Amino acid sequence: MRARCGICHHGCNLSDGQLGVCRARRNRGGKIVCESYGRITSIALDPIEKKPLYRFKPGSRILSVGSYGCNMRCSFCQNCEISMADPEKAEDEVRRIELSPRELVDKAVALKPYGNVGLAYTYNEPFIWYEFVMDCAKLIRDNGLVNVAVTNGCILEGPLLEILPFIDAMNIDLKSFRHEFYKRMGGDLDTVLNTIKTAAKYCHVEVTTLIIPGENDAEEEMEEIASWLAGVDKNITLHVTRFFPAWKMTDRPPTPVRTVYALAGVAKKYLPYVYAGNC
Numbered sequence: 001m002r003a004r005c006g007i008c009h010h011g012c013n014l015s016d017g018q019l020g021v022c023r024a025r026r027n028r029g030g031k032i033v034c035e036s037y038g039r040i041t042s043i044a045l046d047p048i049e050k051k052p053l054y055r056f057k058p059g060s061r062i063l064s065v066g067s068y069g070c071n072m073r074c075s076f077c078q079n080c081e082i083s084m085a086d087p088e089k090a091e092d093e094v095r096r097i098e099l100s101p102r103e104l105v106d107k108a109v110a111l112k113p114y115g116n117v118g119l120a121y122t123y124n125e126p127f128i129w130y131e132f133v134m135d136c137a138k139l140i141r142d143n144g145l146v147n148v149a150v151t152n153g154c155i156l157e158g159p160l161l162e163i164l165p166f167i168d169a170m171n172i173d174l175k176s177f178r179h180e181f182y183k184r185m186g187g188d189l190d191t192v193l194n195t196i197k198t199a200a201k202y203c204h205v206e207v208t209t210l211i212i213p214g215e216n217d218a219e220e221e222m223e224e225i226a227s228w229l230a231g232v233d234k235n236i237t238l239h240v241t242r243f244f245p246a247w248k249m250t251d252r253p254p255t256p257v258r259t260v261y262a263l264a265g266v267a268k269k270y271l272p273y274v275y276a277g278n279c
Contacts, residue, residue: 001016001027002016003030005032007127007128007156008071008155008191009156009188012025014027020032020071022125022128023069023085024036024069036067036132037131037132038099038101038132040067041096042082042123043064044063045114046063047061050064051148051171052206052239052241054237054273055273060115061115062119064122065119065122066122067124068082068087068094069082069083069124069128071128071186072154072186072187076243076247076249077247084247104119105140118146118168119140119147120149126151130155146169149167150171151171151172153174154188157194160198169204170203170205170206171205171207172208174209176216177216177221177224178221181216193228200232206238207239208239209222209239210241213252213256219266225267230270234270236273237275238267240264241260
């Protein structure tokens, strides 16, 4: 029996036993199940600025967790060991621990004396293990802590609206303002733009644009990004960050520092909170 996943723009229509594009969701007997539920590949108590979130609880720390898989295929992925892992291939097996939502939330609560303010769902795309994030987010709220999602923004409006009441802050990648770029990377620009517009109505939103030489480093494109964000909410924070060669994109050098600062300067014509990062 086939089943269609309703989490992201791919809308995978899967036969029984088949994995979706994200490699974390599978059709089991006609029902889409989250196979990465509770499977944690990365966990750390990070400064919240590392997410990056600069204008949400600055100076605090947050327990950050990730699993495996992603619904995009960015050739420059910095976390490809987990985001691109395929559980059906032995060579892609990643080390992991398994925790229930209650066990993870108990860890977050125990870290409050060390400055922890909540849970950040990050490192890989958080919304592909949607059910686990939702279950944890509800428990975190019950314990007076906050939820942060660091996402590529490729989530459909239905599930986004369902989870947003439990999310306190998001950092959303806006990788480009070109449909063709997103198509090559397995994403969908319109979906990302809708995620930013919708999330901005519910929680604190910061946006990250990674500047890749020869891809999205034109001043015209930064003008489009910054002016569009200002039209959504002029107080949205924008992080303009530097590319370093990774995974399948090692054919070009790191972004020149002067380029990052120049594009941040362009964005500042529209937005008051713009930061040049990784320089």
